[in-house]
Amino acid sequence: MAKLPPYLSTPERLWHYGFRVLCALIFFFLIFPLVVVVPLSFNAVPFFTFTKEMLALDPAGYSLKWYENFFSNLNWQGAVRNSVIIAFFATLLSTTLGTLAALGLSRPNMPAKTLVMSLLISPMIVPLIISAAGMFFFYSRIGLQGTHLGVILAHAALGTPFVVITVTATLVGFDNSLIRASASLGASPTTTFFKVIVPLILPGVISGALFAFITSFDEVVVVLFVGSFRQRTIPWQMFSGIREHISPTILAVATILVIVSVALLVAVELLRRRGERLRGIQET
Amino acid sequence: MAGATQQNGDVLVTADGTPLRISLARALRRQKIRALFLVAPLFLFIVITFFVPIVDMLFRSVENSIVSEVLPKSTKLLVEWDANGNALPPEAVFAAMVEDIREGRKNRTITRVGQRLNYETPGMSSLFRSSGRKVKRIKSGPYKSALLKANKKWGDIETWKLIKQFSTNYTSGYFLAAVDAKKKPDGEIVRVDEDARIYIELFKRTLKLSIIITMMTLILGFPIAYLMAILPTRTSNLLLIFVLLPFWTSLLVRTTAWIALLQQQGVINEFLVFAGIVHTDSRPQMIHNQFGSIVAMTHILLPFMVLPLFSVMKTIPKSYVRAAVSLGAHPWLAFWKVYFPNTVPGIGAGAILVFILAIGYYITPELVGGTEGTFISNRIAYHISGSLNWGLGAALGVILLGIVIALYLLYDKIVGIDNMKLG
Numbered sequence: 050m051a052k053l054p055p056y057l058s059t060p061e062r063l064w065h066y067g068f069r070v071l072c073a074l075i076f077f078f079l080i081f082p083l084v085v086v087v088p089l090s091f092n093a094v095p096f097f098t099f100t101k102e103m104l105a106l107d108p109a110g111y112s113l114k115w116y117e118n119f120f121s122n123l124n125w126q127g128a129v130r131n132s133v134i135i136a137f138f139a140t141l142l143s144t145t146l147g148t149l150a151a152l153g154l155s156r157p158n159m160p161a162k163t164l165v166m167s168l169l170i171s172p173m174i175v176p177l178i179i180s181a182a183g184m185f186f187f188y189s190r191i192g193l194q195g196t197h198l199g200v201i202l203a204h205a206a207l208g209t210p211f212v213v214i215t216v217t218a219t220l221v222g223f224d225n226s227l228i229r230a231s232a233s234l235g236a237s238p239t240t241t242f243f244k245v246i247v248p249l250i251l252p253g254v255i256s257g258a259l260f261a262f263i264t265s266f267d268e269v270v271v272v273l274f275v276g277s278f279r280q281r282t283i284p285w286q287m288f289s290g291i292r293e294h295i296s297p298t299i300l301a302v303a304t305i306l307v308i309v310s311v312a313l314l315v316a317v318e319l320l321r322r323r324g325e326r327l328r329g330i331q332e333t
Numbered sequence: 334m335a336g337a338t339q340q341n342g343d344v345l346v347t348a349d350g351t352p353l354r355i356s357l358a359r360a361l362r363r364q365k366i367r368a369l370f371l372v373a374p375l376f377l378f379i380v381i382t383f384f385v386p387i388v389d390m391l392f393r394s395v396e397n398s399i400v401s402e403v404l405p406k407s408t409k410l411l412v413e414w415d416a417n418g419n420a421l422p423p424e425a426v427f428a429a430m431v432e433d434i435r436e437g438r439k440n441r442t443i444t445r446v447g448q449r450l451n452y453e454t455p456g457m458s459s460l461f462r463s464s465g466r467k468v469k470r471i472k473s474g475p476y477k478s479a480l481l482k483a484n485k486k487w488g489d490i491e492t493w494k495l496i497k498q499f500s501t502n503y504t505s506g507y508f509l510a511a512v513d514a515k516k517k518p519d520g521e522i523v524r525v526d527e528d529a530r531i532y533i534e535l536f537k538r539t540l541k542l543s544i545i546i547t548m549m550t551l552i553l554g555f556p557i558a559y560l561m562a563i564l565p566t567r568t569s570n571l572l573l574i575f576v577l578l579p580f581w582t583s584l585l586v587r588t589t590a591w592i593a594l595l596q597q598q599g600v601i602n603e604f605l606v607f608a609g610i611v612h613t614d615s616r617p618q619m620i621h622n623q624f625g626s627i628v629a630m631t632h633i634l635l636p637f638m639v640l641p642l643f644s645v646m647k648t649i650p651k652s653y654v655r656a657a658v659s660l661g662a663h664p665w666l667a668f669w670k671v672y673f674p675n676t677v678p679g680i681g682a683g684a685i686l687v688f689i690l691a692i693g694y695y696i697t698p699e700l701v702g703g704t705e706g707t708f709i710s711n712r713i714a715y716h717i718s719g720s721l722n723w724g725l726g727a728a729l730g731v732i733l734l735g736i737v738i739a740l741y742l743l744y745d746k747i748v749g750i751d752n753m754k755l756g
Contacts, residue, residue, distance in 0.1 A: 061664070072560045075553050076575045079635060082590035083582055085600060089593055097593040098603055146375040153371025158364050165372060167745065172383050174741050175734065176693020178710035182717055182730045183386035186393050206382040209375060267583045270695050274717065287585045291592065291700050300593065303586040310581040314574070 083307055090115055090300035097297065115301040125298070128286040135197065135272075135282060136265040139204035144258040146205075147212025148250070154213070155220035166213075173210035177270040180207065185274040195277040203271045208261030215260060219253025219324060252324030256317045263313060387734070394727035397504035399449050400496065403442045404433040408500035416494045416518060427476040427487075431468055438465040452722055453506060453515070454495055460486050494518030507728035532712070532729070539709045542626060543691040547638075549631040550687050551680065554638035558679075562646035573643070580636035588697050591629040595620040595701070621703030629701050634690055638683040645679030681747040689740050693733060709733055 053065060093112040094100055102110025119125050153159060154166060172180060184203050185194060193199030227249075231241040247254075269284035276285065283302065290299050345353040401408045406429035414422045437443030447461030467483040480487045498518045499506070509515050509522065513530040516522050524530065557576070561569040579587060594600045602616045611617065619625060649672065657667035695710040702711070709729060716726030 068556065069560070072557050075557050076572065078553065078632065079579050080575050082587060082594060082632060083579060086586065086590045086593060089600075096598060097596065098598050098600060142378075146378055150372045150375035153368045156364065156368040156371075158361060159368040159372070160365055165376065168384075169372075169375060169379060171741075172379065174689065174737065175387070176689070176695075176710065176737055178693050178695045178713055179387070179390070179730045179734050179737075180383065182713055182726060183388075183390040184382075185717060186723065186727065187386035187389040190389065202382045206379060209379065213375070263581065267585075269585060274714075284583060284585045287589065288696065288700070291585075291589060295592070299589055303583070303589050306583045306586050310583065311578065314577055314581050 151216035211260035212257035626706035
């Protein structure tokens with residue numbers, strides 16, 4: 050942190066530090082709940098609280114049994130499998146459709162662009178409970194309620210806005226003369242697409258795909274309505290776990306998920322930097 | 334291309350002789366079609382998986398065909414009957430009703446009529462269930478006295494009025510129920526009894542809690558967005574992680590964390606007891622009430638306020654405030670008169686985003702809200718999976734959707750949908 054200029058008055062200095070303390074408290078509020086679940090998940094007793102042994106750093110107060118439970122319990126393992134399957138196919142679907150649409154939307158002569166864009170990203174704006182209710186009504190009419198396919202389609206619909214937005218953002222700085230250059234050098238449109246366009250928009254596509262993946266992976270409202278026990282995902286299992294019998298296994302799962310989200314955060318940030326470097330945008 | 338065009342009188346033409354203007358228009362149209370082709374698959378997909386379900390919900394909120402479907406003969410005859418007169422329907426209607434109930438019992442649909450009418454007047458469910466059982470003993474007429482013997486409610490003119498009222502294919506009944514009103518059989522709209530009015534109250538509470546949560550995120554989000562905006566990029570990027578990490582973490586993880594913190598034997602209460610601030614017998618109740626909902630949702634939605642605020646504040650040149658100060662303004666005045674007005678677009682964007690998200694929240698209030706901290710969405714979920722009154726759930730959903738669309742249009746006016754940014 051830069052040194053304070055010498056001409057500041059005492060109240061100004063006090064404000065300078067006071068403001069930073071205030072901000073530190075707010076950052077603490079943001080991060081503390083995530084940090085606190087980590088030690089609690091190593092609890093030896095089935096409560097959500099720090100025991101005396103834990104505070105005394107006594108090894109007897111800590112245990113890995115909740116992690117063991119997570120990895121051995123069939124309900125949880127089924128949930129992991131469902132989560133991965135559903136998120137994978139939903140991501141595949143929403144990334145493919147979303148990238149194509151973003152390419153179309155970014156063309157200079159796309160008609161009714163604003164209207165189409167706002168329709169395409171509306172699944173992100175409509176409250177989940179309404180989407181879930183509507184999908185429940187309609188999918189049960191056509192027999193998709195309680196099937197993997199139903200949940201995958203629903204999650205793909207929820208994930209596409211993120212893909213459309215991130216890929217469109219990547220295409221904002223896109224230099225169209227590159228396509229003309231490629232064409233003038235004799236490349237077919239297909240070659241141009243795979244050799245010129247795809248490498249340039251790939252970071253945007255991947256980060257859009259990550260958004261879509263995390264949307265599906267985290268989503269619980271739609272799974273609760275469109276899915277059934279056979280489609281239970283990790284959040285579904287956590288939700289029913291919290292409502293029925295609260296056990297620190299949920300905290301162990303939470304810890305694993307925090308680690309997954311840290312990894313995703315790093316991945317998205319690296320992709321963003323790489324994308325900007327590739328397109329020649331200087332960090333400001 | 335210059336070589337492809339040639340002068341032909343006044344009109345520029347291309348190599349094949351078509352005027353350049355037409356040829357260009359044709360090329361433009363081709364490009365438009367190509368762009369549309371790229372968008373079309375997603376558009377169709379969203380229509381089928383998302384818009385049709387929403388439309389289906391709209392339809393369910395007014396749909397009412399069950400009574401006339403299960404009781405086709407008697408409802409047809411009831412059209413002729415004058416509901417405002419004081420006489421029971423004629424014998425023919427009773428005969429048709431006996432037939433309809435017998436048929437409905439065979440198809441196992443009769444209880445659904447009872448269930449439907451029970452939403453309007455309690456007691457209807459048992460009327461149809463008991464009549465369904467007794468109707469097979471009615472061999473021959475007169476059907477009126479036979480049906481009256483089966484259940485004396487058939488002698489009540491209100492029963493018939495109710496059946497006539499709900500034998501139309503569409504109804505405003507669910508929407509009226511969603512705003513604590515009902516239509517009397519004679520068509521007058523009245524408010525329901527005092528102790529049955531819950532939805533207006535729930536809508537008010539949802540709005541109140543959403544406003545409180547939006548204010549809280551603004552109060553907490555503004556200082557940290559400002560700090561990140563005035564610090565050098567390297568430091569602010571580091572601080573941004575503190576905002577993005579919760580943003581990326583599963584909603585259920587964050588809700589679980591607040592349960593661990595706030596509950597009676599939770600971390601905060603244990604700490605307060607340990608520090609001697611409260612006695613172990615008088616631990617404050619911090620969860621399963623409005624306080625729990627507000628704290629947890631403020632934490633969960635805070636990143637949605639900070640990110641738009643930060644992206645707006647980053648673009649405000651520092652020289653503005655310096656200029657104001659050098660012209661003699663007190664730093665506070667410079668902040669208030671120069672810096673703050675520049676942040677208003679960010680405040681608007683963040684506030685509407687948080688408000689829209691808060692108003693439709695379901696999971697967190699369900700788990701930490703108890704009974705007094707729940708939202709309208711919890712009631713929608715209850716009607717869909719608990720009480721199975723789908724029509725009412727759909728009507729509540731449509732009203733909520735209306736509120737959200739209005740806010741969405743407002744958001745579009747203030748920031749523009751295109752300017753939406755993530756991360």
